[in-house]
Amino acid sequence: MSSEPRGITAADWEPWYQALDWAFGGIAESTEERRLWRGLVALDRCLGIYDEGQVVGTYGEFALGLTVPGGAVLEAGGVTMVSVAGTHRRRGLLRRMMARGLAAARERGDVLSVLTAAEPGIYGRFGYGVAARSLSAELDKRQVGLVNLPPGTDEVRLRVTTPAEALPACEAVYAELAGRRPGMLERRPGWERLGLLDPPAERGGASERRCVLAERDGRVVGYARYASRVEWRATVPGGPVLVKDLDATEPAGYAALLRYLLDLDLTDRVRLAGRPVDDPLTQWVSDVRRADLTLRDRLYLRPVELGGALAGRRYATEVDVVLAVTDDFCPWNSGRWRLTGGPAGAVCERTTDPAELTLDVRVLSTAYLGDATLGALAAAGLVGEERAGALAAASVAFGHPLAPWLPHGF
Template sequence: MTYPIRPISEEEWPQFSGVLAEGFNWTPHPTQTERWKANTEFDRTLAAFDGDLIAGVTGIHTFSMAVPGGMLPVAGVTAVSVLPSHRRRGILSQIMRRQLADIRERGEAVAALYASEAIIYGRFGYGRAADSLALRIPTHRSAFTAAAPSDPSLRVRVVRPADVRPVLEELFAEVVARRPGRYARDEGFWNMILADEEFDQQGAGSLRAILVEDSSRARGYALFRVKGNWGEYGAPDGELQLRELHATDPAAHALLWRAVLDRDLVTKVTADIPVDDPITQLLADVRQLHPRWLDDLWVRLVSVDAALTSRAYSAPVDVVIEVADDVCPWNAGRWRLTADTGSAACKRTDEAPDVSLPVSALGGAYMGAGSLVAQRSAGLLTEHSAGAVHALATAMSWSPAPWAGWVF
């Protein structure tokens, strides 16, 4: 069947949010629903209708997101769900195809999302573009290496997040472009990040913050909650849940980590961090990270030529790429990418391909993490010219590693 698809009106919000509640098995607090509604761009929603019933939904956040070399307009895909009663009818496919066409018409070359299930979005051309580490560090085994940086001018200040919101916003704006995948935050996103009602706390206490400052300015902050606990014999056994940590320089970063690891009555710190976060180098015993790998951001090139032209490259490359894309057929075919560390061009060509690959492979490499060589080894793409995959992977690689850092 073909289902009518269109943006919803504000009056249709209860039905729209109801589909998400069913799809994600979630019962939000009414205040959470209102926050979510306030951060919804209604003109960028889509709903599939079965008569008067909304059967499937999605939406977009209009982002300015860091990519290698700068900031780029990116469609942040969110709120994707189908009613359990309407699964296996092609509704998701129809919505996703319509959404990608709308993104292209709007002039955005890249879409990104967090996947509820990693198996879903590859079939729509999204590639795993960033990874994350979930850590559980025992504080009594968290000593730093002797070479850890320090700055005697820095001090730690305990603050209420709401009291220093302008400082937090300014610090984040200063560092956002340094790591591909992070995105600029508007007022609505900050409202959600700093939300601290009882239902936000989930038994882990109030949102807390520390600032690291010198005599003239703040140079970093951490947001966290502490879930207090006492062991069987009365010993403290609290868990500090680190929500985010951002710093302008290595010494501030190290001091922030030291401040959360040394908090009284806490025996473990949990956090989700980039795979190359400095803490992975600062701990004297790296095994105490107890890391668990997770996929983070998934990226889709909506317009291959514009996307590849809009990012920076780490090395010169001149390669003809044959792209397979049955969802966005305007991307399919051969493209010649010519780039160096200062500029890039991507144009249609009839030349013989050096590499043939699915568009999802380019999405997975777009933010700089790169899996092209591994995909060649796995037989998931084809190299026609010796060395072409390595050259393309080297050019598209970037440091630091991509990471979005906050689910949208």
């Protein structure tokens, strides 16, 4: 066996992807989904490890643009399709693929590397931290209503259509929102098709997906893509409304959409997954305890080039701090860095000045988008303060008014 990863070609794709399917349980994806991912993945960023011609390791990447605090979009490699065959565990194959992938990302000029983890315990040793979490909710219509809705909710006009017909309007809403919240992905060509993916074989008894548009003065201000599954109990109808996407550029439009979903006939609950942790619905539900709110990890991140990553975002207040960072997996990031900047921009350069805060790259990754504060991480013993006052100032500077959010997986 050659344990070194190598690039793959178009001719290698089918056996490479089949090996990935088997590593994730052997249940093949639908033809529609398989075709979508093949069109989006950067083939020249895919790696394979082979044993006598058989694929025993896979690694892929998407070329993404990630919104960071301040609204800038930074180049990020979206690590995906990672697997090691069960027959070849504990031989260092994953480590080799991750090292090769991050070294190539550095050569390309990527500033960040991001992923969503099937098994979250794996990626901390490669410097990734949880940079954004998500919220799930199940609203039982018999027990939960909406209160304190924003002014103008009743003036929003709703119109039901198909996801395909509504796609241009939905994309315009998404584009307006993408710069507001860290963690959102710039919509690059082809990714709009993700919103149309609805294979019949994967509906689990639910309806075909529909789209409802929220309009004000003839302009679309929000949308929801959803399906419903009617479950009769004797002669009593029930079942969930399954919300795929819910976005709006204004609070009233969002509230009108949520109220519509709660009012749909022949259903008794609304399920929402992958929402921001500060989603407005938490302020509107009449009984938050009965909303069945659940937090989970969502986006994992690490800097590929630490200086570029810290200089690429903006800061809530002026900051001037020397960070001593350890990065065992990408040692070019290790050392002392002086970060200076604020709301207008930032500079981050190497320095020989004494360290004021000490932390590992995984901890910095967790604080990067503002999901966790440096102060909270210090309280967990993960940040050392070498100069009195440095921690409080940096913790405020790294914050953001809105929680980071990854709106869809990859």
